[in-house]
Amino acid sequence: MSLLIAALQLGVSFLALPVYVLNFLGLWDPICKRLFPFIMSKLAVDYNKKMQQHKRELFSNLGDFVGPSGRLTLLEIGCGTGANFQYYPRGCKVTCVDPNPHFQQFLSKSLKENDHVECERFLVTSGEEMAQVATGSVDVVVCTLVLCSVRSTEAVLREAKRVLRQGGAFYFMEHVTGDASSWIFFFQQIYDPTWSRLFDGCQLTRETWKDLEQAGFAELKLRHIMAPLTWNPVKPHILGYALK
Structure with a gap:
């Protein structure tokens, strides 16, 4: 089976040969950084439409975590287009955090369309390195479709816990690896190397729920779902929130 998967991976890589050539020449990363926000601005519309019920349910109790200031202070890791x-x-x-500065123009558009939200600042940095955010300074941290592509899930969760006040909550919605006996997992393994190259480091086979279980939150509310999406490789999802 491993030989079959390796052969099919090679076939998928061949179809994306121009990308691999650009990467070899050192040109793909800057192109990807500029293209990715535009692509995500389109995909996010369809994703939100199909996941609207799940998102509404997930974020329905955000108001329960309003801190002493009387206003909900929220930090979003990998804010992207502001979806x-x-x-x-x-x-x-909201404090917006994203390592890709090219998202800012799409973020500004989203803020104009959602004037009920106030953006305090946009920090161009990764979720692993949020030193500009004070310890215990936010009520809620949100992270959706981000942990699939970070360098270290453990480091991001550690930083999320640090910036949260005591009693605050970490909200997440992430696509994850499928069941090891499923066809979804079979195809995830085939697509993963090229998928990661095309979509700015996104990996299809991460077991993110294990990182959340080991992160040391006081309480974890997590459930697995099969998202109503067209693309099978990203259908397995986890969502929920964890309390500090």
Whole structure:
């Protein structure tokens, strides 16, 4: 089976040969950084439409975590195009974090369309390195479709815990690896190397729920779903929130 998967991986890689050539020449990364926000701005619309019920349910109790300031202070890791803003409560103060500065123009558009949300600042940095955010300074941290592509899930979760106040919550919605006996997992293994190259480091076979279980949160509310999406490789999802 491993030989079959390796052969099929090679076949998929051949179809994406121009990308691999550009990467070898050192040209693909800057191209990807500029293209990726545009692509995500289109994909996010379809994703939100299909996942609307799940997102509404997930974020329905954000108001329960309003801190002493009387306004919900929220930090979103990998904010991207601002696809989650519509689900945030009125008056929410958001710190946006993303390592790709080219998302900012799409983020600005989303903020204009969601004027019930106030963006305090946009930090161009990774979720693993949020030193600009004070310890215990936010009520909620949100992370959706991000942990699949970070360098270290453990480091991101550690930083999320650090910036959360005591009693705050970490919200997540991530695609994950499929069941080892499923066809989805079979195809995830085939697509994964090329998928990661095309989609800015996104990996299809991460067992992210294990990282959340080991992150040391006081309480973890997590469930697995099969998302109603067209692309089978990203259908397996986890979603929920964890309390500090």
